Amino acid sequence: MTPPSTVPADPHSGPEGPTALLPRDYAAAARERLDGPVWDYIAGGSGDEVSLRGDRAAYDRYRLRPRVLVDVSHCELSTTLLGRPVAFPVGIAPMAYHRLVHPEGETATVRAAGEVGALTIASTFASKTLEETARAATGPLWLQLYVLRRREITESLVRRAEAAGYRALVITVDTPRMARRERDLRNGFSLPSHIRPVNLDADHTAGLHRGRSGSSTLAEHSARHHDAAFTWEDLAWLRSLTDLPLVLKGVLTAQDALRAADLGVEGLVVSTHGGRQLDGAVAALDALPEVVAAVEGRCEVLVDGGVRRGTDVLKALALGARAVLVGRPVLWGLAVDGAAGVEQVLSTLQDELAEAMALTGRPRLDTIDRELLNGPSGFANHSITHDRDMA
Ligand SMILES: Cc1cc2nc3c(=O)[nH]c(=O)nc-3n(C[C@H](O)[C@H](O)[C@H](O)COP(=O)(O)O)c2cc1C
Structure with missing residues (x-):
């Protein structure tokens, strides 16, 4: 069949027109571009990758x-x-x-997030210093912390984060040790010599660059x-x-x-x-309702793992x-097209969320609720109420 000569405007096509890539295309293009062990380091999970697959599968249930x-002529996505x-x-x-995927690293990522008004969380193990990343940021920025044996290092990261203008500290609590990531072990994964955890001192850099088959230098580093x-x-x-707000990352129970x-x-x-730590853990989306119920609004609750579409975002909000939070798709965009690729990945998710809100009759974030979903175990038993004030 011959394609039509005029193609209707595609809201996903971005500034470059219809050739701009969608997140899945970025994954394929990034895979072609990256060395196999780097691709595996990013794509992989721990053990049999049950949790990696499970996080994603939970959305589809x-x-x-x-x-x-409902009047959805304008959908409002902004929040705090x-x-x-x-x-x-x-x-x-x-x-x-x-x-690992682009020479500009975190500074390109954070610039892209600023362009679209999205939050960035920088890692302790960033390959640009937290100060460099903060200088490139125009959107909100939080710092993720691993608590290291040498507590004075954690304390100095806190001070540096405060001085550089980070707005919250995200303490990762699911990594007392790094899980066995078998792709990395098989590949003998190690960092290329030009990449270092530049937020940390030389003691924390030692040994990261000498790989050998059957071991991952990152896992050995984490054990130390x-x-x-x-x-x-x-x-x-x-x-x-x-006094910075604290966020715990990796909580899965009420x-x-x-x-x-x-x-x-x-x-x-x-x-x-x-899916990179406890393999066989409950899917993040499945743990979300009990966590939300337990905190009764005292904490803001975020979720990550397997979010790939605007409809996934909508389900998590519901x-x-x-x-x-999204992880790997950001690195795919960065690998393929630097800051522009990250921006495209994020704005596609934004457009898709707006579309999903319009097509479900939920024009504002506060109209997204549990009533929007049929649960995994069949049709939810929704009470039928009048909702004249929904729109
Ligand atoms: C390559 C890679 C590196 C990661 N590094 C960290 C890290 O330094 N600190 C951390 O708390 N989580 C880290 N994570 C986990 C992410 O923050 C996030 O929980 C996960 O990637 C979300 O799932 P998604 O990639 O399916 O969106 C990393 C994930 C990947 C893929």
Whole structure:
């Protein structure tokens, strides 16, 4: 069949017109471009990758129940995260070493996020310093912290984050040790010599560049430096260090969520670390409702892992998330087209969310609720009420 000579305007096509890539195309193009072990480091998960697949599959088990005849001529996506405005409820998850995929690394990523008004969370293991990243940022910026054995390093990162203008600290709590990531072990994955965890001192750089088959230098590094003895009691120490809001990343149960809220933590990220830590963990989306219920609005709850479409964002919001984070798609965009690629990935998600809101009759974020979903175990038992005030 011959294609039509005029193609209707495609809201996903971006500034470059119809040739601009969609997130899935970016994945394919990034895979072609990156060395196999780098691709595997990014794409892979731990163990049998059950959690990696499970995070994604959880989204597909929900179906949407659209409402019709609602005025959706304007859909409002803007919101706040810990009191700061963002253009839409999608942020960039913390990920180590962006320079593995693009020479500009984190500074390109954060510039792109600023262009579209999205949150960025920079990783402790960034390949640009946290100060360089902050200088390139025009949108909200949080810093992710791993608690290291040498507590003075964690403390100095907190001070540097405060001085550089970071607005929150995200403490990753699902990595007392790094899980076995078998792709990396098989590949003998190590960092190329020009890439280092530049936020840390030489002691933390040693050994990262000498790979050998059957081991991952990142896993060995984590075994040496991560503090596996860090507990709730120690969290109080972190709390006492700073007035910056604290967010715990990697919480999957109501019990831990409650404990965090009781300690005055301001935010939670429900996460399996993108299927890279405990393999066989409950899917993040499936853990979300119990966490939301447990904190009763005392914390802002975010979720990540497997978010690839605007409809995924909508489903997470319907289950009570304030926002979602995306990881790998950002690195695909960065690998293929630098800041422009990241911007395209984010704005596609933004456009798709707006479309999903319009097509489900939910023009504002506060109209997105559980009624929007059919649960995984069949049709939800929704009570039928009059909702004249929905629009
Ligand atoms: C290459 C890579 C590096 C990551 N590095 C970190 C990190 O340094 N700190 C952290 O808390 N999470 C890290 N994560 C996990 C992400 O923050 C996030 O939880 C996960 O990628 C979300 O899933 P998604 O990639 O399916 O969107 C990393 C993930 C990837 C893919």
